[in-house]
Amino acid sequence: MTETRKSSAARARPLIVHQALAVLFMASIVVLFGAPARAEAATIDLTGDAWSVEGFDDFGNVWDGSTLVIETQDFNGTDYELTGYFDWVGxxxxxxxxxxxxxxxxxxxxxxxxxxLNGFDLIDPVGIVTASYSAFAFDELTIVNGVWGPLHTPVIPGEWSASRAGAPSEIPLPGAAALFASVLAGAFGWGAVRRRTARSRNAH
Known part of the structure; x- marks a missing residue:
């Protein structure tokens, strides 16, 4: 009985590896060709309501409570030209x-x-200077991966993000990643069922 179980388990191992590789291959195909299309810039409108900004810099200053307003967003080829302002509070x-x-x-x-974004002028500045900013517009409610650095004057490097009312508290997984996780879980679950079935047959 013991020898039968051992040999059955040994035979099952290559099958599990084969299943895992097949799942990884299928998931890569989904990621490359079947992932939901990301919104193009033309569908992202950053103007309107003020953005709530959170940030910090390398000296330990905190900029939570600041706001970002994008006043204009004008189409220019494949991009949009923007104007606006930050109201900094730190x-x-x-x-x-x-x-x-x-x-x-x-x-x-x-x-x-x-x-x-490139700062070019200050109004009533107290301890702030102009800076250059970069980030990623995840959607119309969430800006992530923001950083800032020097432009024309010395500035302490920092990181920032921004959100508007209705933004999720956490950025959702991309559709392809979620699908990959569910497919992977299903494959290993099916493998476990097959192993339990094989053990049950060997026990009889």
Whole structure:
């Protein structure tokens, strides 16, 4: 009985590896050819309601409570030209009494939904300077992977993100990744059922 079970398990191992490789191949095909199409830039409107900005910099200053307003978004070939402003509110080691001010910018929303903004003027600045910004417009409610750095004046590097009312608290998995996870789970589940069935037959 023991020898039968051992040999059955040994035969099952190559089958499990084969199933796993097949699932990985199928998932790669789905990712390459069957993933839901991402929204093009033409469907993303960043104007309208103010964006709530969260950020921090390398000196430990925190910029939560700041806002971003994109006033214009004009089509230009495959991209959009943008104008707008940040209203910065920050506190930290570099500005213990608080930093604030409005930073005007121009920028571009590219066809791949990457975002670049360049500050060019300040209104009532307290401890802020103009900077260059980049990020990714995940959708009309969420901007992620934001960073900033020097433009014309020294600036402390930092990271930022922005959201509008209705944005999810977490970025959802892309459709292809979710499908891959479900297919993988199903394949290993089916393999487990087959192993249990084989053991049951050997026991009899």
């Amino acid at each position: 506190v930290g080691p570099s500005c213990p009494a608080g930093c604030s001010g409005r930073e005007l910018f121009t920028g571009t929303l590219f066809g791949d939904l990457n975002l670049e």
